[in-house]
Amino acid sequence: MARTRSEQAVWRREQLLDAALRVFADKGVDGATVKDVAQAAEVTPGLLYRYFDSKEALVETLLSERGFLPRLRELRTQDHGTRSAREVLAELLEAFDRLLADNAELMAVFFSSAQARVPLATLVSEGQRIIGDFLLERVEIGELRPHDTVTAARTLFATVAVNRRMGTPVDIAALVGLLFPEEG
Numbered sequence: 470m471a472r473t474r475s476e477q478a479v480w481r482r483e484q485l486l487d488a489a490l491r492v493f494a495d496k497g498v499d500g501a502t503v504k505d506v507a508q509a510a511e512v513t514p515g516l517l518y519r520y521f522d523s524k525e526a527l528v529e530t531l532l533s534e535r536g537f538l539p540r541l542r543e544l545r546t547q548d549h550g551t552r553s554a555r556e557v558l559a560e561l562l563e564a565f566d567r568l569l570a571d572n573a574e575l576m577a578v579f580f581s582s583a584q585a586r587v588p589l590a591t592l593v594s595e596g597q598r599i600i601g602d603f604l605l606e607r608v609e610i611g612e613l614r615p616h617d618t619v620t621a622a623r624t625l626f627a628t629v630a631v632n633r634r635m636g637t638p639v640d641i642a643a644l645v646g647l648l649f650p651e652e653g
Contacts (some may be wrong), residue, residue, distance in 0.1 A: 475573070481521050481562050483509050486535065494574035498528055499580040500538055525653040538599075546601050553610050559645045561600065562629055566641065569633040580634060597622045615650060621648060624642055 472480065488510035492501045503524050507514040563567050566615040569576050601622035607613040625644060632639040 478575075481512075485512070485517055485520055485527070486531055489531050490535070490574050490578065493528065493531070493578040493581060498524070498578065499581070503527075528578065528594075532575070535572075535575055535577065536592065537565055538592060538595055539620045540564060540568055541596055541599050545603060554604075555645055555649055558600075558603065558625075558648070559641050561603070562625060562641050562645065563625075565596075566629050566633055566639065569630065576634065593626070597626045600625055616648065 475487055485497075486508070487507045492506045493508050495501075496505065501524075503514050503517055506524075507517045507525065510517070517527075521530060541561065544564055548634070597619070601618045603612060604618040608615055608618060628644055629639055629641075
């Protein structure tokens with residue numbers, strides 16, 4: 470089946486990201502080179518540079534497009550109707566935890582990138598902002614007690630990520646319960 474140039478470019482870009490994921494997960498971001506990624510994708514390094522300016526740009530693209538942010542944004546923008554903050558927050562955190570569990574290679578790249586001077590602060594802070602904005606909205610309508618939503622979001626986000634990285638199960642219901650006053 471013939472492809473247009475545009476379709477070919479999209480296909481090639483995805484192929485490069487697939488190869489980068491495998492190589493970075495295997496060798497770590499610091500241990501891998503552009504040449505390694507190009508070799509895994511069966512292209513020349515020059516062709517790889519036509520799609521990505523640097524190894525760091527390749528890592529950032531991989532994590533921002535295939536990481537947790539697209540799914541977290543999607544979950545956040547869904548209409549949650551009359552569902553409680555507790556339910557929605559638990560769903561967000563469970564989805565984040567599942568995404569990390571189901572994408573072990575991506576998780577390895579993420580943590581390897583943190584050591585490799587790739588600027589991940591933007592990705593992490595956007596994830597924290599998405600959760601923090603949700604919490605703030607629910608504080609403003611009176612469903613949650615007033616609290617520091619930025620710190621709460623950082624804590625929730627980090628707790629799930631670190632526990633997943635360590636292979637330690639996290640009790641999402643108990644974690645979410647920290648934000649709610651005792652009922653009864």
